[in-house]
Amino acid sequence: MGHCSSCSTGAGPFSEGKELVEFVYQAHGGSLRGQPLPNGGLSITCQGCAATFTLATFVDTCPACGGVHAVSPPRCTDPANVQFAGPDYQVP
Numbered sequence: 001m002g003h004c005s006s007c008s009t010g011a012g013p014f015s016e017g018k019e020l021v022e023f024v025y026q027a028h029g030g031s032l033r034g035q036p037l038p039n040g041g042l043s044i045t046c047q048g049c050a051a052t053f054t055l056a057t058f059v060d061t062c063p064a065c066g067g068v069h070a071v072s073p074p075r076c077t078d079p080a081n082v083q084f085a086g087p088d089y090q091v092p
Protein backbone atom coordinates (compact mmCIF):
# COMPACT_ATOMS: atom_id res chain seq x y z
CA MET A 1 0.00 0.00 0.00
CA GLY A 2 1.60 3.20 -1.15
CA HIS A 3 1.37 6.56 0.42
CA CYS A 4 1.63 9.68 -1.71
CA SER A 5 1.22 12.94 0.10
CA SER A 6 0.84 14.94 -3.09
CA CYS A 7 -2.20 13.00 -4.27
CA SER A 8 -3.74 12.16 -0.92
CA THR A 9 -7.37 13.09 -0.63
CA GLY A 10 -7.30 13.69 3.09
CA ALA A 11 -7.55 11.65 6.23
CA GLY A 12 -6.94 7.93 6.13
CA PRO A 13 -5.52 5.12 8.22
CA PHE A 14 -2.02 6.50 7.78
CA SER A 15 -2.82 10.05 8.84
CA GLU A 16 -1.26 11.38 12.01
CA GLY A 17 -2.38 13.19 15.12
CA LYS A 18 -5.85 14.65 15.31
CA GLU A 19 -6.58 13.79 11.67
CA LEU A 20 -6.05 10.09 12.37
CA VAL A 21 -8.10 10.24 15.57
CA GLU A 22 -11.02 11.80 13.71
CA PHE A 23 -10.68 9.30 10.87
CA VAL A 24 -10.84 6.32 13.22
CA TYR A 25 -13.62 7.92 15.26
CA GLN A 26 -15.81 8.19 12.19
CA ALA A 27 -14.73 4.97 10.47
CA HIS A 28 -17.37 2.35 9.73
CA GLY A 29 -20.11 4.81 10.59
CA GLY A 30 -18.70 5.24 14.07
CA SER A 31 -18.75 1.54 14.91
CA LEU A 32 -14.99 1.04 14.81
CA ARG A 33 -14.04 3.33 17.66
CA GLY A 34 -15.50 1.10 20.39
CA GLN A 35 -14.12 -2.16 19.05
CA PRO A 36 -11.58 -3.85 21.32
CA LEU A 37 -8.04 -3.99 20.02
CA PRO A 38 -6.61 -7.42 19.25
CA ASN A 39 -4.28 -8.97 21.83
CA GLY A 40 -5.89 -7.13 24.73
CA GLY A 41 -4.93 -3.63 23.68
CA LEU A 42 -1.75 -1.61 23.57
CA SER A 43 0.16 -0.43 26.60
CA ILE A 44 1.08 3.17 25.84
CA THR A 45 2.36 6.32 27.44
CA CYS A 46 -0.07 9.22 27.25
CA GLN A 47 1.29 11.83 24.90
CA GLY A 48 -0.48 14.51 26.92
CA CYS A 49 0.51 13.79 30.53
CA ALA A 50 2.95 10.85 30.30
CA ALA A 51 0.74 8.51 32.31
CA THR A 52 0.86 4.87 31.29
CA PHE A 53 -2.39 3.23 30.32
CA THR A 54 -3.82 0.56 28.06
CA LEU A 55 -5.46 1.61 24.84
CA ALA A 56 -8.24 -0.97 24.89
CA THR A 57 -10.28 0.20 21.90
CA PHE A 58 -9.42 1.87 18.59
CA VAL A 59 -10.27 5.23 20.15
CA ASP A 60 -9.65 5.53 23.87
CA THR A 61 -8.89 8.22 26.41
CA CYS A 62 -6.20 8.57 29.03
CA PRO A 63 -7.75 7.95 32.47
CA ALA A 64 -5.51 10.60 34.00
CA CYS A 65 -6.02 13.58 31.70
CA GLY A 66 -8.74 12.53 29.24
CA GLY A 67 -6.40 12.88 26.27
CA VAL A 68 -7.88 11.19 23.21
CA HIS A 69 -5.70 8.58 21.51
CA ALA A 70 -6.43 6.35 18.55
CA VAL A 71 -4.83 3.77 16.31
CA SER A 72 -5.97 2.57 12.90
CA PRO A 73 -6.58 -1.12 12.15
CA PRO A 74 -3.61 -1.54 9.77
CA ARG A 75 -1.25 -0.27 12.46
CA CYS A 76 -2.88 -1.52 15.66
CA THR A 77 -0.14 -3.93 16.65
CA ASP A 78 2.51 -1.32 17.38
CA PRO A 79 2.16 1.20 20.22
CA ALA A 80 4.42 3.58 18.29
CA ASN A 81 1.58 4.09 15.84
CA VAL A 82 -0.89 5.38 18.41
CA GLN A 83 -1.81 8.96 17.61
CA PHE A 84 -2.72 11.67 20.10
CA ALA A 85 -5.35 14.22 19.15
CA GLY A 86 -3.87 17.05 21.19
CA PRO A 87 -4.34 18.37 24.72
CA ASP A 88 -7.48 20.39 23.94
CA TYR A 89 -9.28 17.83 21.79
CA GLN A 90 -12.63 16.47 22.88
CA VAL A 91 -14.43 13.70 21.05
CA PRO A 92 -17.34 15.12 19.03
Ligand SMILES: [Zn+2]
Nearest residue numbers: 046049062065
Ligand atom coordinates in the same frame (compact mmCIF):
# COMPACT_ATOMS: atom_id res chain seq x y z
ZN1 LIG B 1 -2.92 11.66 29.97
